[in-house]
Amino acid sequence: MRRVASGLTALAVVVAIGACSVGTPETATHTGTPTGPPAGTDTGTRSATREGPEYLVFYTEGGQSRAQQAVERAGGTTLANDAKLGYLTTTGGGATFAEKAGADGSIVGVSPDRSIGFAELGRAAPATRRTGGAKARAGTFPDARSFTSSGSGEPLAGRQWDMRMIGADRANAKVPGSRQVLVGVIDTGVDGKHPDIAPNFNRELSRNFVTDKPKDETGETLDGPCEVSSCKDPVDEDDDGHGTHVASTIAAPINGIGIAGVAPGVQIVNIRAGQDSGFFFLKPSLDALTYAGDIGVDVVNMSYYVDPWLFNCTANKADSRKEQLEQAAIITGMQRALDYARQRGVTLVSALGNGSTDLGHPKIDKESPGYPVGEKKTRQVDNSCLNVPAESNGVISVAGLGPSGRKAIYSDYGVEQADVSAPGGDALDGNGAKATRSILGAAPEQVLRAAGRIDAKGEPKGADVVKDCARGTCAYYQYLDGTSMAAPHATGVAAILISRFGKPGKAGLELAPATVEDLLYKTATPKACPTPRQYVYKAYGQDMTQLCEGDQADNGFFGHGVVDAWKAATVEP
Template sequence: MRRSILGSAVTLSIVAATLVATQSASSADSTLAATATTRDYVVLYEPGTAETDARAAITAAGGTVVSSNAEVGYALVRSAAAGFAAAADAAPALVGAARNRSIGKAPAEVRSDAAAVERLTDVERSAAPAAGTGAAEKKKGGTGDPLSPLQWDMAAIGATPAGSYADEPGSKKVTVGIIDTGVDGSHPDIAPNFDAEASRNFTTDMPDIDGACEVASCVDPADVDDDGHGTHVASTIGAPLNGIGIAGVAPGVELVNIRAGQDSGYFFLQPTLDALTYAGDAGVDVVNMSFYVDPWLYNCSANPADSPAEQQEQRIVVEATQRALDYARSKGVLPVSASGNEATDLGAPGVDASSPDYPVDAKGNPTAARQRTIDNSTCLNVPAESGGVVTVNSTGPSGRKAYYSNYGTEQSDVSAPGGDAYDTANGRLDPKGEVLAAYPAHLAIANGDVDAAGNPTSAMVVKDCDGDVCGYYQYLQGTSMAAPHAAGVAALIVSRYGKKDPAHPGTLTLPAALTEQILLGTATDVACPVPAQFTYRRVPAKGAAVTTTATCAGPADDNGFYGQGVVNALSAVS
């Protein structure tokens, strides 16, 4: 999941005036200037409330509608009234208001830990053994793209030239939406399958967290990724078989950037809701969601450690996200989500000491975070525990549950390769145990992973060229990397079994429930380890070995570590 599944904290009271709305959204007063006391809210309508009645109630409460989504029933509202949220909560036409806060980011100390999972620490990266280069791998020959020998993840699920590629490589009539930080549409291992016309960016760069805007409007083009996370995800799903670099799970499908994440990796509630709505309206078949919702790591409906206003806010986050997911599924979209990188049993999460992560101090640390005992029956990690979502745990190259992956008997639907750098015989780090996927060239240079001559300076980065066209690839690990493997298999299922979509001529569609049924039903069963309490051993570059444990429960065909099994591309289309 973004480090997220997968930057500094931000004062979220002011959202930039330039907003990108869904095709179905209407806008009013979009040029209203925000003041120091102005806040933006996501206001949820009561079910069945007419748009005109909801707007009237918002106005009466002291708010101004910036944009609205009548299909799902919410509006982005700006207000300087101190009592706006309470007034909106009391209005019969409205469920209430939640401040428009970041999604996909945990507090500073948690972000640091999560970033260390996906990208590893600087010490780990510097001590990593060389992972090989494109030139070296090409000498090995074989089938597939040049870096296929480094893709243990594809071999693990049968996504190979001798496997699913031969039966079903994926159809251009099937589209996968990447709800993430963006997609580098110019990357040579994405460009052939990238649908620029259908791609959208629902975010506006915010200089206080994203740095200086790259374009005058602060709205990046829909083929840009200044974080790298979304590009990695996209290529895992659908990098083409084109003689350079890697191949994805579904190398023949269309990829669409449905950006809801900031350059810095932050996500916001309203862009994410809009992205899900757009996916449904645009005829997208599968969306990948490698993020989780905050300021609350767990959104609780009635936690006694929270104020009534905070409880209401969390209820709105849960309900608004669920409505958007339901809308997308009703249009044939299957949502696929990462389970998270906290190594937590989501069925018994224990204590959360990280929430809320806003407001923050000058150093970006949360000022209101406190310990909360989490009740599994009334608290949800969103969207991983939202209804209608396929939740994916991560496995390493040996097939074990990755050391960092969340798990749980109620929450785990399936598992997929997400990488585990310590899944080695001696517990020492090996980057080849992570997942290799596309890396935007401009980021590789900016991050110092490529030198002035264009050559990798890090063992975590691989370069491959086809003539004078070169691409860069980086090793990452996380449930953010596992989810796109499942999303890719889902895309293969729609490619194989889908029917003509009358709402979107020239494309295929399949009911989301059927796609999910086949995805879960064809996964390879994996039993819990024996003993069920599994011990992980990691040997860092410096210091003593680190051991942690996780306990698996359930039968081979449905347990807390693997859900209903590890996704299988070949079985899904055979």
């Protein structure tokens, strides 16, 4: 289980947000019916006017009244109260609002109006990537470039070394997953029209909790021009591609097209919290988790970290008091939302991170604050600082593996932090660099066109993109690597376990998150630290040494082991 920063859960926190409206449902066949107002709907009284930036004011248990008084004394106005997570939405107060409100004992954090999140982006593995890397050790899987369509399974199954590594290719036939299981993808969106996602995409339950921002506060391009007049994309659109790749790893159907996911029979619910540009606001993340809990989602995949702080420290001497309070806001707000969802039956799965960092012994953070651009600074950090949500309480965090089975060079690690491991891809896991050592997943055609990865005729320009036209329907796929790609493998295995052991509930099948976690660990294949424990990765002409701590049952590189879909499909109760 993840650590909880002591003394924060009972404190009031303020964090600025941008305006965010609720996604509009569309008609589709589904199991599970939304009850009550959509997540993110305010439950309190709204002021008729808004002055300046808005803020979220998290208050102590029973402290709503005192928090409202503090806001008023600071010159602000309360717009709404979210009783589920215990925070006020406020506006006004002018340039000194943060300092005045933060002086009250019931408030521990005031943040300026800013985006505070960034996707844990999967990194493309193009053929032109620089060469260099560790030599393959007893490689279990040949380079995927040599594969052709296999004699059985989906047309591109031969390229899915990741599914064979965890036994998903065999589990598909035995336990493909139940249609009563809902998997929420909290990400940049999902291309619900992609031929290899559409059959399992639940459009009616899907929501978009973000509004595109063409430019940031400095006038620099952020999301770019809005695709629709409202700047709020439809629930079946993904203009980044990250969420679509994740969704296909979880549940691409067995339909004679492209690939198959870990659990090809379950339903995907798009619960979008990320901008087109990959940045995440806190408010959409809170709304997404609350919504997942309200509608009966069984498991959510979170392949991102809440930013602008890669590491959130509440008392770092390198930070101003204002910055410390902002980081306290991120820790507190997200923990409340995660707790809310978990208490309502949502199993929480997160990517561990791509910084090649021992999260149990972090030393330097050069990436924060990551937004707006140009504000980064170098600061010393320690184990009291948290990566959110990977290190939040109640979250199953997943480290990434390369095709040889080693911990991927980029994957973060740590005894307290790595719960399980799964294929995330590693283009450098072998001689030179090869795109096909990464994870193949669905990609929106418009995203590939915009990135220049396919030509005017729709043909791929490099080995990182694959076009499949089986059954006369063409679909695109892309190789990506990252812990973003590892997490959905674990999410898919969790969906298999819920399909097998879940009991009928309000929206389909239900299985307590603690039980899912125990079963996920029980069915994982234990993997010991490498010998020697100080493993040396060779990349780009440099050596990178990473120390694996712990025993075979639980260690910093592989956690409780490599997730195993076949064991999940066959384990006895």
